[in-house]
Amino acid sequence: MQTGGDDQTPAMGSPVPASSSPPPAADTGDGAATGSAADPVLPAGAARQSPPTTDPVVPAPHRSPTWYRSDRDRHRSVRRRANPWYRQLLRYLVALIMLGALGAGLYFGARAAQDYLDRDQLPSAGADVPEIRSTSFQVRSSSPAPEVDGTLTIDTASGAFQFIGRNGGPQDGIEVVSPSRSTLYVRTAGNDWAALSGDQASGINGNDLRRVVDYLSDDDTADAILPNRLRRGYVDLIERATEGEGDDQLTRYELELDTVGFSDDYPAQWHDFENEAIPGVQEARPLPVVIWLDAEDVLVRVRDEQTSWSWERLTYSDVPFSPQDPASTLLEVTTDSVPESDG
Numbered sequence: 001m002q003t004g005g006d007d008q009t010p011a012m013g014s015p016v017p018a019s020s021s022p023p024p025a026a027d028t029g030d031g032a033a034t035g036s037a038a039d040p041v042l043p044a045g046a047a048r049q050s051p052p053t054t055d056p057v058v059p060a061p062h063r064s065p066t067w068y069r070s071d072r073d074r075h076r077s078v079r080r081r082a083n084p085w086y087r088q089l090l091r092y093l094v095a096l097i098m099l100g101a102l103g104a105g106l107y108f109g110a111r112a113a114q115d116y117l118d119r120d121q122l123p124s125a126g127a128d129v130p131e132i133r134s135t136s137f138q139v140r141s142s143s144p145a146p147e148v149d150g151t152l153t154i155d156t157a158s159g160a161f162q163f164i165g166r167n168g169g170p171q172d173g174i175e176v177v178s179p180s181r182s183t184l185y186v187r188t189a190g191n192d193w194a195a196l197s198g199d200q201a202s203g204i205n206g207n208d209l210r211r212v213v214d215y216l217s218d219d220d221t222a223d224a225i226l227p228n229r230l231r232r233g234y235v236d237l238i239e240r241a242t243e244g245e246g247d248d249q250l251t252r253y254e255l256e257l258d259t260v261g262f263s264d265d266y267p268a269q270w271h272d273f274e275n276e277a278i279p280g281v282q283e284a285r286p287l288p289v290v291i292w293l294d295a296e297d298v299l300v301r302v303r304d305e306q307t308s309w310s311w312e313r314l315t316y317s318d319v320p321f322s323p324q325d326p327a328s329t330l331l332e333v334t335t336d337s338v339p340e341s342d343g
Contacts, residue, residue: 121237123222123253127297132156132220134321136314139212140166144280145309146208150174155321156217162323163209174204179325184209193326215279216311219299222253225277225291229269234258236286243292250300251293256286280307 136153150165159181165171173189176196184196184206196206218224226235239254260283263270274281281287284306292301300313 121240122226122231122235123251123291123293123297125223125226125228125231127221127223129220129296129298130316131318132298132316133318135216135316137216137311138166138314139216139311140169141212141279141310142308144282145307146211146279147205148208148212151314152209152212152216153321153323154213154217157320159213159217160321160323161209161213162321163204165204171204174202176204176206176209177323177326178209179323179327181210181213183327185326187326211279215276218276219302221297221299222291222293224299225289225302226255227269227273227277229266230257230262230273234262247295249295253291253293255289255291257289258285259283259287260285278302278304278307278309280309282306 134153134155136151139148139150139152141148147170148163149169149171150163152161152163154161159178161178161181163174163176165174174186175188176184176186177193178184185193186196186202186204186206187193188202194202196202196204234257236256236258237253238256239252241252241254243250243252259270259273259281262273263283278289281304287304287306290301290303291299294300298313298316301311303310
């Protein structure tokens with residue numbers, strides 16, 4: 001329906017016709033129009049990329065005053081400031097001390113383990129051996145030990161003994177007997193017996209013989225050379241080997257004794273060792289000693305080259321030994337030499 005004229009307003013829901021010309025510019029009152037058809041139109045193009053967030057790597061000579069360090073450089077700088085050279089040196093010293101302590105601990109631990117293993121390989125202490133009442137030795141001893149070279153037979157209970165010089169040795173042809181240990185008799189090349197004093201007028205010293213008898217009378221087991229205190233870290237087992245076969249088989253122990261440490265730590269036991277184990281022994285580190293044991297764990301041979309002390313057990317038995325007593329012979333000789341008086 002139309003009233004009074006044409007209504008130019010499109011009806012609701014009807015499309016608005018497109019206009020080919022831009023809308024008129026709005027008048028701002030100062031004579032300038034906005035949104036006129038003369039405004040340039042920008043061409044379409046790709047979006048611009050944002051600049052990188054990380055600082056570019058600029059060579060050191062060309063760094064500008066406004067250049068900032070990277071995270072790595074800042075970390076290195078902080079690390080250098082927090083760890084000056086003296087702190088690093090202190091750390092190295094502490095590490096070195098710890099390594100040294102660890103090495104020392106390993107060394108002493110290994111030595112302790114070796115000593116423990118050596119004790120297991122050493123002759124057993126307090127071995128049970130057969131009773132020895134009489135025994136004979138081949139003794140080859142010289143200074144600083146007693147100068148005795150020959151065969152010595154001893155009765156371990158009474159102390160009586162007999163000595164015969166070794167053929168070809170320095171005491172060849174000399175024979176000495178002591179029926180009661182208190183008196184010694186000597187003869188040379190089968191001549192008449194004579195009382196032996198302590199001098200060497202007869203080619204042998206009676207005191208040296210007594211000293212050797214004192215050392216050998218009770219040397220039944222390895223304890224004579226290896227007392228209990230000496231076994232506690234003062235003995236190194238160099239080699240253990242067997243010699244011979246069957247009943248003649250011997251076990252050889254090559255040892256090194258630390259008599260310096262032993263004498264310092266146990267002076268009383270060291271004094272006993274000097275008077276009972278090896279005559280003329282001296283303090284040494286190490287002291288090489290070789291001992292042999294038979295199948296019955298009897299000590300049958302000892303050799304100490306430092307003191308020139310060497311002996312070998314030839315026989316041992318539970319039967320007593322009684323050497324001849326030249327006293328009766330000397331009495332007969334003395335009686336026959338006295339001239340008979342006349343009437």
